[in-house]
Amino acid sequence: MTGPLLKVTDLKKAYGAIQAVGGVSFEVMPGEIFGVIGPNGSGKTTMFNSVLGQIEPDAGRIELKGQDITGLSPQQLNQRGVGRTFQTLQVFSKMSVRDNLLVAAQEHQGSMWSRMFAPGDSGLGAKADALIDQFRIRHVADKKAGELSYGQQKLVDIAMAFMSEPDLVLLDEPCAGVNPSLVGGISSLLKELNKTQKGSFVVIEHNMDFVMDLCHRILVMVEGKVIAVGTPAEIRANRQVLDAYLGS
Amino acid sequence: MSRTSLIVVAIVLAVLLAVPPLLKNYGVYLFSYWLVFVIATMGLNLTIGYAGQKSLGHAAFFGIGAYTVAILMKAGFSFWFGLPVAMLGCFVIGLALGAPALRVQTIYLAFATLGFNTAVWLVMRNEEWLTGGTFGINNIARPSLFGFQLSAALHYYYFVLAMAVLLGALLWKLLSSPWGKAFTALRDNPIRAESLGVNIQAYTLLSFAIGAVYAGIAGALFASLVEFIEPAPFTVGASIMMYLMVVVGGAGYFFGPLLGSAVGVLLPEWLRFAQGWYLFVFGSAVVMLMLWLPDGLLSIPDRIKARRQSREASAARNVAASKIGAAS
Numbered sequence: 001m002t003g004p005l006l007k008v009t010d011l012k013k014a015y016g017a018i019q020a021v022g023g024v025s026f027e028v029m030p031g032e033i034f035g036v037i038g039p040n041g042s043g044k045t046t047m048f049n050s051v052l053g054q055i056e057p058d059a060g061r062i063e064l065k066g067q068d069i070t071g072l073s074p075q076q077l078n079q080r081g082v083g084r085t086f087q088t089l090q091v092f093s094k095m096s097v098r099d100n101l102l103v104a105a106q107e108h109q110g111s112m113w114s115r116m117f118a119p120g121d122s123g124l125g126a127k128a129d130a131l132i133d134q135f136r137i138r139h140v141a142d143k144k145a146g147e148l149s150y151g152q153q154k155l156v157d158i159a160m161a162f163m164s165e166p167d168l169v170l171l172d173e174p175c176a177g178v179n180p181s182l183v184g185g186i187s188s189l190l191k192e193l194n195k196t197q198k199g200s201f202v203v204i205e206h207n208m209d210f211v212m213d214l215c216h217r218i219l220v221m222v223e224g225k226v227i228a229v230g231t232p233a234e235i236r237a238n239r240q241v242l243d244a245y246l247g248s
Numbered sequence: 249m250s251r252t253s254l255i256v257v258a259i260v261l262a263v264l265l266a267v268p269p270l271l272k273n274y275g276v277y278l279f280s281y282w283l284v285f286v287i288a289t290m291g292l293n294l295t296i297g298y299a300g301q302k303s304l305g306h307a308a309f310f311g312i313g314a315y316t317v318a319i320l321m322k323a324g325f326s327f328w329f330g331l332p333v334a335m336l337g338c339f340v341i342g343l344a345l346g347a348p349a350l351r352v353q354t355i356y357l358a359f360a361t362l363g364f365n366t367a368v369w370l371v372m373r374n375e376e377w378l379t380g381g382t383f384g385i386n387n388i389a390r391p392s393l394f395g396f397q398l399s400a401a402l403h404y405y406y407f408v409l410a411m412a413v414l415l416g417a418l419l420w421k422l423l424s425s426p427w428g429k430a431f432t433a434l435r436d437n438p439i440r441a442e443s444l445g446v447n448i449q450a451y452t453l454l455s456f457a458i459g460a461v462y463a464g465i466a467g468a469l470f471a472s473l474v475e476f477i478e479p480a481p482f483t484v485g486a487s488i489m490m491y492l493m494v495v496v497g498g499a500g501y502f503f504g505p506l507l508g509s510a511v512g513v514l515l516p517e518w519l520r521f522a523q524g525w526y527l528f529v530f531g532s533a534v535v536m537l538m539l540w541l542p543d544g545l546l547s548i549p550d551r552i553k554a555r556r557q558s559r560e561a562s563a564a565r566n567v568a569a570s571k572i573g574a575a576s
Contacts, residue, residue, distance in 0.1 A: 052443070078445035090440040092433050094500075103433050106426040107445035115426040122426045160444065 003066060005030045005200045006051075006168055011060030013046050020046040021057070022224040028168070033194055033201045035215030037208070037235075039244065043224040044204045045087060048172055051202075052084055053077050064168065079107070083166035087173045089153050093146025097137060097156050100145050101128040104163035128163065135159045135189060151182050158186065162193055170202045175210050183207060187214050212236065220244065249420075260506070261413070268405050276401040277473070282513045283405075283412045284470045289493045289505035290419055291462025296491070297499035298423065299455030300435025301349050304487045305361035308368035309338045309460040311482030313467025315372060318385040318477055327391035327472060334464045342460025346453035365484045372479040384478030388471050408469055415462060420502065422458075431455055435500070496537055498544025507545045511537075 004027035013021040021043045028034045038044050050057040053074045062070045064080060072080070092100050106122040109115065115122060132141050135155045140148055145156055154174070161169050174190070175183045187210055194201060205211045211218060212232040220228040220235060222244045228235060235241055249257070268276045292306045316337055317330035348360040372379045379385070390399045391407075398404045422428060430451050433441035442448050471477050489512055497508025515533070519526040541547055 054439075074439075074443045075445055075447055078443060084443050086440070086443075090437055090443075092436040092440070094436055095429070095432055099429055099432075103426075103429040103441075103446070104444045106429060107447070109426070112447065112450065117421050118425050120424050120426065120429070164445070 004028060004063075005032075005065060006202070007061075007063040007066075008047075008051060009061045009063075011047060011050055011062070012058045013043075013050050013055065014058055019224050021050060024060075024221070024224070024226055026219050026226065026229060028200050028202055030167075030200055031194070031198055032217065033190070033203065033215045035211040035218040036202060036204045036221065037206070037211055037218060038221035041223075042221040044221055045172060046224075047221070048170055048202075048204060052082070052170060078164070078166070081164075081167035083161040083164060083169040085157055085161045085169075085171045085174060087176060089150070089157055091145040091153050091156050091160070094144055097141045097143060097145055097148070098128055098132065100156055100160055101131055101163050104160035105165075108164045124163070131159050131163060134192070136185075150177060151179055154178055154182070155186075158189070162197060162199075165197050166199055168200050168202070170204075172204050173206065174203065175205055175207045183210055186210075190214060264409055268402060273401045276405050278514065278517060280401070280405045280408045280473050281470075282509055283408045284466050284473060285490070285493065285509040285513050286505050287408075287412050287415055287469065288463045288466035289490055289497070289509050290415060291459035291466070292490050293459075293494050293497075293499060293502075293505050294419065294423075294431070294462070295455045295459035297494055297501070297504065298428070298435060299431040299451065300438075301346075301452065301455055302354060302358040303345075303361045303456070303459070304358050304484060304491060305345060305365040305368075306459070306463050306490045307482045307484070307486035308365040309342065309463035310467040310470065310486070310490075311368060311372055311477075311479070312338055312341065313464030314471040314477050314482070315379055315385070315467075316464070317468040318388045318471045319378065321388060322385060327389075327468070331465065331468050334468045335461050338460040338464030339457045342457035343453050345460070346456030349452045349456065350449055362484055362487070365482075365487050369479055369483055372482060380478070382478060384476060385471075386476040388475045388477065390472045390475070404473065408473070411465065411469060415465065419462075423502065427451075427454075432500075492534065494544075496534065496544055498546030501544060501546035504544055504546050511545075 006028040008027075009025050011021055011024045012019070024043070024047050036044050036047070046055065049055045051062055053072050053076070056071060060070070061068060064082065069077060069080065092103065095103065102121055102124050105124050105127070106115065109122040109124065121128070132138050135158070137152060137155055137159070140152055145153060148156065154177070158171070158174055161171070174186055178186065190201065191214065193199070203211065203215060215232060217229060217231055218235045219226055220238070220241050227240050227244060228238045230238065264279075268279050271279070288306065288310050292303065295301050295303050313334040316334035317327060320330035320333060321327060345361060345364055349357050352360060373381055375381070376383070390397070390404050392398060393407065398407045423431070430441070430446050433444070433446055434448050434451050434455070438448050470481070493508035493512040494504060495508070496511045497504030497506065511534075516526060516530055519529050522529045537545070543550070
């Protein structure tokens with residue numbers, strides 16, 4: 001594929017008089033890790049949720065592999081190869097870690113009716129085990145996700161998004177609340193998955209070191225608008241970005 | 249299923265096979281009555297325990313199943329024709345009842361289903377030409393199976409037991425399949441489930457529809473068991489009682505309905521010695537159960553395990569603290 005995997009054009013979303021996202025456009029290329037940064041309230045998560053069908057944008061067009069996906073539901077988007085994580089932990093707390101991973105991909109295995117009395121692992125056991133090993137959570141694989149530490153649950157949360165090997169994964173603050181010692185581990189895992197699964201990632205994150213180390217390109221949002229897009233080096237040197245973060 | 253669970257199931261099954269022949273007719277009738285409610289609450293457990301929905305309309309499906317079979321049998325059709333018609337009817341109406349769940353949740357959904365139950369009950373009471381109204385329908389025959397008449401209490405009991413085992417096995421298989429995980433995902437976190445491709449609308453509707461089918465089958469068996477039906481057993485009060493049975497047994501625990509129905513059906517019988525006080529004793533027992541075991545009777549092993557883990561973690565912390573103290 002030569003064109004962009006994800007193309008967002010003039011996306012707008014307002015809450016009453018507040019323009020949370022005011023005409024955002026960007027493209028994510030196949031295999032790219034694309035970062036989105038900006039101060040609190042800059043509209044990152046609203047933009048994210050608009051792309052992911054969680055909220056309906058007021059205007060704009062979203063294309064995945066050249067096809068219009070604007071307004072599709074999160075379930076339809078997932079079926080088309082879009083995965084995501086949330087800002088807060090979103091695991092199935094009463095299921096085992098392994099079952100969390102299995103349920104994350106089972107809906108891609110045949111039709112709904114063919115799964116009715118099918119084996120519980122939907123033929124995904126080996127894949128789940130591989131991801132469990134890759135995320136180093138083997139020792140807790142049979143425990144209920146709700147019984148794990150925050151860091152372990154975060155790993156399960158991220159692993160779930162990759163279980164169906166989506167073309168595009170949107171990660172909303174993967175390092176939020178995570179012990180600093182685990183941040184490097186998450187970065188390495190994402191780099192590894194980017195190589196092995198060959199998907200594209202869009203990452204919202206406040207941890208600058210993490211974003212600069214991980215992302216190929218970065219978009220900076222301030223007050224609902226894009227003020228810069230570029231490589232980490234370009235963003236670091238951008239005067240507008242420095243002003244937005246540090247004040248002019 | 250774990251080895252311990254298999255042994256428990258085998259013992260329970262052996263008791264259910266061996267004990268009723270030793271009982272008088274009323275005892276056998278009570279066991280059948282209990283199993284009918286086990287079937288009905290297995291379905292409700294799927295809807296509320298596994299899929300996390302709210303329903304105060306389950307007795308309506310129980311009634312639809314009972315009346316469908318009774319009316320068709322009175323019209324000259326066999327039980328074996330009435331049963332699938334009742335199942336199909338309950339499935340379709342269950343899908344329709346699930347529709348409000350796509351828009352509202354929690355107490356609002358409970359009220360929507362409560363309204364449905366009331367409407368169905370009013371039809372049963374007022375449409376005398378069809379349902380016999382408050383006079384009901386009597387002389388409902390018990391079915392025969394491969395030419396073998398099931399009219400004797402014990403024979404009918406074994407038939408109900410076989411149906412309960414068959415339906416239990418089917419539900420177990422369903423819950424062990426990817427559908428079971430999808431229902432649990434829907435209950436635990438519908439937003440995340442949807443983002444993972446789970447069709448939460450379809451699973452919500454199906455949880456109501458399949459639950460309704462179980463209630464419909466139970467209702468059909470109930471009609472032939474009591475041989476006379478009228479609207480009283482299908483009120484909102486009956487729906488609340490079924491809900492209570494699921495919660496007392498343990499919502500989301502596969503064997504919860506077995507225990508919950510025993511509390512709801514058999515316990516009042518055992519409490520007859522209390523005569524005028526039996527409702528008070530029963531009510532107090534339920535209040536105490538809900539206070540001490542809000543997750544139901546089958547949550548006891550989980551609570552014991554959690555307490556043991558907490559004690560072990562506390563002991564480990566104390567050891568670590570004493571080591572740090574000794575080192576400093």
